[in-house]
Amino acid sequence: MQIFKLSSNGWKIYKELKLEVLREDLEAFGSLYENYVGMSEESWRKKLDNPSSYVLVGQKGEDTVGMVDACKFAGEKVNHIAKVLGVYVRKAYRGQGKGRELMEALMNQLVSDQQIEKVRLSVNAAHPAAVKLYKDLGFEIVGTLHREMKIGGEYYDKYIMEKFL
Numbered sequence: 001m002q003i004f005k006l007s008s009n010g011w012k013i014y015k016e017l018k019l020e021v022l023r024e025d026l027e028a029f030g031s032l033y034e035n036y037v038g039m040s041e042e043s044w045r046k047k048l049d050n051p052s053s054y055v056l057v058g059q060k061g062e063d064t065v066g067m068v069d070a071c072k073f074a075g076e077k078v079n080h081i082a083k084v085l086g087v088y089v090r091k092a093y094r095g096q097g098k099g100r101e102l103m104e105a106l107m108n109q110l111v112s113d114q115q116i117e118k119v120r121l122s123v124n125a126a127h128p129a130a131v132k133l134y135k136d137l138g139f140e141i142v143g144t145l146h147r148e149m150k151i152g153g154e155y156y157d158k159y160i161m162e163k164f165l
Helices: 008-024 041-049 098-112 128-136
Strands: 002-005 053-060 063-072 081-089 118-124 140-151 154-164
Touching: 002 098, 008 041, 008 053, 008 063, 008 081, 041 053, 053 098, 063 098, 081 098, 098 128, 118 128, 118 140, 128 140, 128 154
Parallel strands: 081 118
Antiparallel strands: 002 053, 053 063, 063 081, 118 154, 140 154
16 A cells, blocks of 8 residues: 555545545544535635644555554644544455554654654444554553544544654
């Protein structure tokens, strides 16, 4: 799998993956499909042009396998922190280590930014494979947000995890 940082020219790939994950994996992310579906091309491009944004995509031949999305916090007191916003692997590629590859590529990018000292993420506690992946990559659970998401009357807890670089 080839992994590369997406530029604003790849906004259609980013839009396609982001909308797919929000439509298909409701309990994985806190964002709503409806909040993104009507976004303009300019908004998608702006996200990718942001120097604090890290959107990496994995491709195998012509197929897009998945993506990882992160950002560096702005502001003098917090610009040493990056946050993983989401990791998504298409169903056909799950269970093959593609999420690990994407996360490792992201961590390499973040390490190369000399300002970043800590990486933070949140993960649905009901996704043990994702929790295990992050632990294997050196992240530690530092807190639990109870009943953080409610989907169709069912509540989900989220773990807050972090790793110092």
